[in-house]
Amino acid sequence: MKRQLKYIAIAFVGVLGLSCEPDKVTEGISDITYFPEFDYKGDEVVLASCGTAFTDPGVTAVENGADIPVNTTVSAMISGGTVASVPTTADRYTVNYRAVNKDGYPANASRVVWTACTGDLKTSIEGLYTSTVFRNAVSGAQYTNMKYILIRKKPGTENTYQISDAIGGWYQLGRALGDAYLAPGLEVTATNIGTNSFTFGGAPQVLGFGGPVTPKSLTVDPATKTIVLTTAWNVYEFVATLKQVSF
Structure with a gap:
């Protein structure tokens, strides 16, 4: 994903003109913020057989060349709700990745895992x-x-x-x-x-x-x-x- 730049200083021009303590307004905020970039390991869409454990290859998130932590959650389409990891039961699972840069700006990415049983269309239509x-x-x-x-x-x-x-x-x-x-x-x-x-x-x-x-x-x-x-x-x-x- 392409790195994005955001010039935070511009957003504070009006605030600085009104504040008697401008240093506190911008304390800890970079002049330029680098949004996280994600690098996928493995495919972004995965087809998996039911009953077979899926190991998420994960992603790495980088902020201006440095690795930053990634939070991962998994949601299920048919069953609904979130789970800790991709189950072996049939469903479409979305693995959601979230990273936050040092200025508090988040970025998100996802991977889709289709887990399916394959019926013979004689005894099962799965x-x-x-x-x-x-x-x-x-x-x-x-x-x-x-x-x-x-x-x-x-x-x-x-x-x-x-x-x-x-x-x-x-x-x-x-x-x-x-x-x-x-x-x-x-x-x-x-x-x-x-x-x-x-x-x-x-x-x-x-x-x-x-x-x-x-x-x-x-x-x-x-x-x-x-x-x-x-x-x-x-x-x-x-x-x-x-x-x-x-x-």
């Missing part, structure tokens, strides 16, 4: 998927092979699955609106995967816009490693073709 979505039969390059949609088993169940976005990432990924426009919470219970017999549960809504998502169908093709999920929201029908990722 997996990490790219997504190509049509909305009312219309799509485009930005909605093609989007990365990623996660399907995992609901903890404590044998045949109920959770899908990270019920509309296949149309707004979150295709429109690049981020997690605030996910449609989380869709649950799919497999009665018989081979005959595409599923029931739906949960209460998915498109977070940023509001309003419930209605699941219509889910079909699995183990030969092509694809799942087609059809849902409806507002005046739109979304048809998401999910292609399982091998890693």
Whole structure:
């Protein structure tokens, strides 16, 4: 990341003119502050198999050529909340790095770890998927092979699955609106995967816009490693073709 410079002295011109003790106003503040730069070790996006421990390679933070401490936290997309380190259970984990320079100015960086179990699409539909979505039969390059949609088993169940976005990432990924426009919470219970017999549960809504998502169908093709999920929201029908990722 490119080093940034901020001339603090300019910000204090007005204050200095009013203060009878200008030395106290600027005490401990540099004329130029160097924002922390992060140097990643390893990849910024990691795909990890469930059940396998992930060791964070970490980052280093540098302020004007000198190493400074980095604080690390981990947040989970589906499970929610923060954890001390990346678990081995399926989810999307964001490893957040934060460093503060000597003048108290922070900088942040992050790494994304997708932890997924890979089902055979005969006995399990778990997996990490790219997504190509049509909305009312219309799509485009930005909605093609989007990365990623996660399907995992609901903890404590044998045949109920959770899908990270019920509309296949149309707004979150295709429109690049981020997690605030996910449609989380869709649950799919497999009665018989081979005959595409599923029931739906949960209460998915498109977070940023509001309003419930209605699941219509889910079909699995183990030969092509694809799942087609059809849902409806507002005046739109979304048809998401999910292609399982091998890693």
